[in-house]
Amino acid sequence: MLRVRQQVGCSDEIVSSCKGKGRGVTIAMLDTGVSSHPDFDNRIIAFMDFVNERKRNYDDSGHGTHVAGCICGSGWVSGGKYKGIAPESNLVVGKVLDDKGDGNVDVMAKGIEWVLSKQKEYNIRILNISIGMGENTEKSRMEKLIRLVDEAWRCGLLVVCAAGNTGPDPMTISPLGARRNVITVGCHEGGYFGNSGHLCEDYSSRGPSAYVMKKPDVVAPGTDIYSCNAGIIRRGRYYRNAYVAKSGTSMATPIVSGGLALLLQKYPFYTNEQAKQKLLYTARDLNEPWNKQGWGMIQIDRLVAEG
Template identity: 40%
Template sequence: MNAEKITTGLAQTMAAASSEETIPIIVKYRTGVVAAQKLVPGVSPAFRYKLVPAVAMRVKPADIQTLSEDDSVVRIWQDLPVHTCLHESLPLIGVPAVWAAGVRGRGVKIGIVDTGIDPDHPDFAGRIVSGANFVRDGSSYRDDNGHGTHVAGIAAGDGSVLGGKYRGVAPEASLYVAKVLDAGGSGMMSGVMAGIEWAVEQGVQVINLSLGGPAPCDGTDALSETCDAAVAAGVVVCVAAGNLGPKAKTVGSPGCARQVITLGASDKLDDIASFSSRGPTSDGRTKPDLVFPGVDIVAPRARGTTMGYPLDDYYTTASGTSMATPHATGAVALLLQTDPTLTPTQVKDLLMQTAKDLGFEANTQGAGRADVHQAYLLASAPPPPEEPGEPEPPQPPGEPEGCWQAIKRALRMGG
């Protein structure tokens, strides 16, 4: 057995398991290896991934030992559970001023990777483009928990039930929904990874992950690597920091991923919510990146669910970094409508550069509480004029166009 390829947690699980017990794992292969040729005989993988060269499956401890000895295998993780992150926000972050400029997320595709969505809720009418289910033994993306509907509403609900009173941040954006968590708000890393990959394949520009797994973490787990791969593919990924605060080192996976935007929660008085997870990551990096409002947020309620504190048949109130995260996702949609050429890194920088410093240390507030209007102003500002250069000398008579400039450059370079 090559113990270096097996994570510490998986090794502990193997030691406690019987020889016939099966363990859910995620196996990463070297790039270019055809995973189908390297599977355990008689075992069908639950998922095969493209963003990272990996498969998810359940195998016996002896099979894990055999896999670890395969030269094409890079890393073997245990497939761990993930859960939802529960516990007048838009004026506080300047969203109405962006709406006034005609920017409401039109044309931007948002991926909601969560418990699903209530497709019949009026606040989403005509804007749910596609959905898929990645929960074991499930087929529908209908929300049987309520969390995903609430999250989607914060990001992109239009508030039509009450004339726009509970409108989301980007009420004209399109929604793509991956159900990866069950009625209890729980799922497995492997299903979340599959949902992220599906969303990327659908062409979404920003993905919302109001969920999390074990804390602390260092960004090298399978789910974090998948999130970073999605960012590398050009997709902004917004992730909840978690609700294990106020202790340090409580940011869970995939909030510890390096390239994502990790969100903590603030309240309407610009204080940090006590439950909001704090950094640093286990390898010493600052997290969260920003905070958004996440306390007592009113948003759509999925029919037949009781998540949060229901106000009526259509809306419910909830708190958590789960609620802060879709504020960020909606903000990203507004910025991408403003300038569709923005890269994930540029979007993250815009939000962090314009955030309001709330006076807390970086591993509590990140760059501060986001100011979406200021980020929009920076994104929509014309580029600064170029510095006037040295005037070109007159073209010598008889020389072909551009020849003199080429000679001049060569002379400057010493050629």
């Protein structure tokens, strides 16, 4: 995460400048769950298990914990090296995927309905969905899910979705990320790895979508991102296996959610429409085709700047 923060202009000074009236923005996350990693302090304020109906927060896959760390891990175990983008944000987590990262449309729909029911209670401003949905779902059930995503945006949530990992062919954007209003995030390393192969940007899903020509909206780094590991082990005062590297648009998506959380910390009066517009207009053009980069790489220093 250290190199990611450097790439997207998220220095400690920038984070400190965002400690305004909106301190502690709440982000809802639908994923495989979240573990009680020390980097989350006491900021997991609600958890609901739609898979196994367990009461306490957990993550039997590790995907959700990694995503959560990218969003708002404090980096405490690493001395700050692997802290997330918005380390003061709170989390509301719905477990909608099992230990293999599999799920279904009906469970996902229940997760979104739960987030909407808790929106006012927890002052949820952002919904992070680092999940790619396939096209092989019954049309009526997928349409219900898409309507719920649209409803979440109409209710004022900033809905941030992964583009998916089925590129590089065009028209491969995940159905949830294909909608006009949601913020769809693809992968791009901005040249950090040079001409290396096996980069997330090589398989990041491409636009256009079935609903709107210009997708994805923005990109963020997604290759070998080090973040919180659900398999962390405590040995006395010390920890082992506290962090792990993962790749994919799932990792790029929380970078954007974290950036938006900083924006809302500094400007809590922003609507989701205003926040999305500023995100797009402050992105850095990478001189890539639109269906690969959208408006470009998220630049958090520009995003939270005045004006």
